[in-house]
Amino acid sequence: xxxxxxxxxxxVQPGGSLRLSCAASGFTFSDHYMDWVRQAPGKGLEWVGRxxxxxxxxxxxxxxxxxxxxxxxxxxxxxxxxxxxxxxxxEDTAVYYCARSLNRSGRNFFDYWGQGTxxxxxx
Amino acid sequence: xxxxxxxxxFLSASVGxxxxxxCRASQGISSYLAWNQQKPGKAPKLLIYAASTLQSGVPxxxxxxxxxxxxxxxxxxxxxxxxxxxxxQQFNSYPLTFGGGTKVEIK
Numbered sequence: 001x002x003x004x005x006x007x008x009x010x011x012v013q014p015g016g017s018l019r020l021s022c023a024a025s026g027f028t029f030s031d032h033y034m035d036w037v038r039q040a041p042g043k044g045l046e047w048v049g050r051x052x053x054x055x056x057x058x059x060x061x062x063x064x065x066x067x068x069x070x071x072x073x074x075x076x077x078x079x080x081x082x083x084x085x086x087x088x089x090x091e092d093t094a095v096y097y098c099a100r101s102l103n104r105s106g107r108n109f110f111d112y113w114g115q116g117t118x119x120x121x122x123x
Numbered sequence: 124x125x126x127x128x129x130x131x132x133f134l135s136a137s138v139g140x141x142x143x144x145x146c147r148a149s150q151g152i153s154s155y156l157a158w159n160q161q162k163p164g165k166a167p168k169l170l171i172y173a174a175s176t177l178q179s180g181v182p183x184x185x186x187x188x189x190x191x192x193x194x195x196x197x198x199x200x201x202x203x204x205x206x207x208x209x210x211x212q213q214f215n216s217y218p219l220t221f222g223g224g225t226k227v228e229i230k
Contacts, residue, residue, distance in 0.1 A: 035219075037167075044210065044221055044222075044223050044224045045159075045161075045167065045210055045212070045221040045224075046221070047218060047219040047220065047221070050219075061217050061218075063218050064218065097166055097167070102172075104172065104173055104176075105173065107155050107214050107215065108214060109155075109157045109169075109172050109173075109212070109214040110157070110159075110167075110169060110212070111169050111172070111178065112169075113166040113167050113168070113169075114166060115165075115166050116166055
């Protein structure tokens with residue numbers, strides 16, 4: 001059974017930093033692209049970024065709203081995905097989900113989601 | 124960026140009703156569209172990918188259609204467990220984007 005379990009969410013002051021983790025199990029983690037998606041309280045879903053697999057050189061993509069502040073990384077030996085968030089703003093307050101991406105017809109879409117972890121940015 | 128516009132944003136329906144949700148893309152995305160269901164306090168769940176392919180384990184009352192810029196999600200006979208918010212999402216190009224959501228509530 002595919003499982004994705006996020007952790008690390010917390011209350012942090014504006015300008016602060018936080019690192020989220022996502023522990024994966026039930027599938028060959030190293031084969032898959034992995035993504036982060038967030039959802040502000042009472043709002044819709046917003047894609048944060050993606051990291052590709054080793055075969056694609058672990059390259060990354062980011063939403064414009066987080067580029068230069070957030071960094072996605074992974075440790076295939078630990079089946080873990082990370083999101084390093086720096087220079088946090090109040091508008092980064094959200095539940096952060098990790099999601100597994102599946103390749104079909106040359107494109108990758110999210111087929112499994114974690115339960116999410118809440119990040120609150122407030123003074 | 125590709126904008127996805129869902130309509131309606133809110134829908135009130137009864138058990139047994141046929142429900143259709145539309146998602147329009149600001150530019151062509153071929154069939155690179157997914158539909159997700161989200162219940163309050165829960166993570167989204169994939170229903171349909173590639174516009175019309177039902178994810179394993181999803182009931183057959185859900186179906187998707189469309190290509191290019193116009194897509195639909197249809198629930199043929201609404202069940203009590205289907206009351207939720209539905210989001211379309213494009214995976215044609217970066218940044219990946221979602222529609223604003225359609226909340227389906229009990230009439």
